[in-house]
Amino acid sequence: MWGTRSVEDDNIAQFKREAKAAASAASASRQEFDRYLVIDFEANGHNRDSTSWEIVEFPCVVVDTATKQVVAEFHRYVRPTVRPDLSEFCVEQCGISQATTDAADPIDVVLRDFIQWVDSLRYAAGSFAVVTCGDYDMKTALRAEVRNKGLPRLPAYLKQWVNIKKVFAGKAGYSRPKGMAGMLADLQMPLIGRHHSGIDDARNIAAILVRLLHEDVRVGITASYDGS
Secondary structure: OOOOHHHHHHHHHHHHHHHHHHHHHHHOOOOOOOOOEEOOOOEEEEEEEEEEEEEEEEEEEEEOOOOOOOEEEEEEEEEEOHHHHHHOOHHHHHHHOOHHHHHOOOOOHHHHHHHHHHHOOOOOOOOOEEOOOOOOHHHHHHHHHHHHOHHHHHHHHOOOEEEEEHHHHHHHHHOOOOOHHHHHOOOOOOOOOOOOHHHHHHHHHHHHHHHHHHHHOOOOOOEOOOOO
């Protein structure tokens, strides 16, 4: 009768819901990690030696593999201590003011708070991985801060990462990786916010990651190092 639902209708609806959930779980199971922490530092420097630059913006956007959605964010500005004055290039490119970094905590405090924030998410060890757009953030920027300022040893998850440029290049068959803007253009996705704003870049990289997850592209560790 009109306006009524049969047991068969209910069974079909239930089957569709279960099939959708199973498909999502199967897609997630093809990934090595349950969640990805997208990080994109901005740094301040007064010369070409990037190992002397200091992190001035520390953002992180968490993507859940199963739901393919952003589920958490961390964002802090950082006060450089070796050269507190921001370079003209940093101010113009990153859109960060001197007043902003002057009012921020130094890297030791922000890094400690970040690690505590990750701990508060209660993700099992080995179930999540850092994603960056290039190798600079984890291989050079954070590692140099630890070495130059005598910071405590980093947890294991900050010493290995997924370079999304390499993952994307492998998917597309490119011989050379593209940057964030190039990947967005290839995917016909808009660049949201300001390019070279750390938090905006992290959100855009997360959007690229979500698209790759929807396409069942394997997203695994591309680089790591031992030591501090």
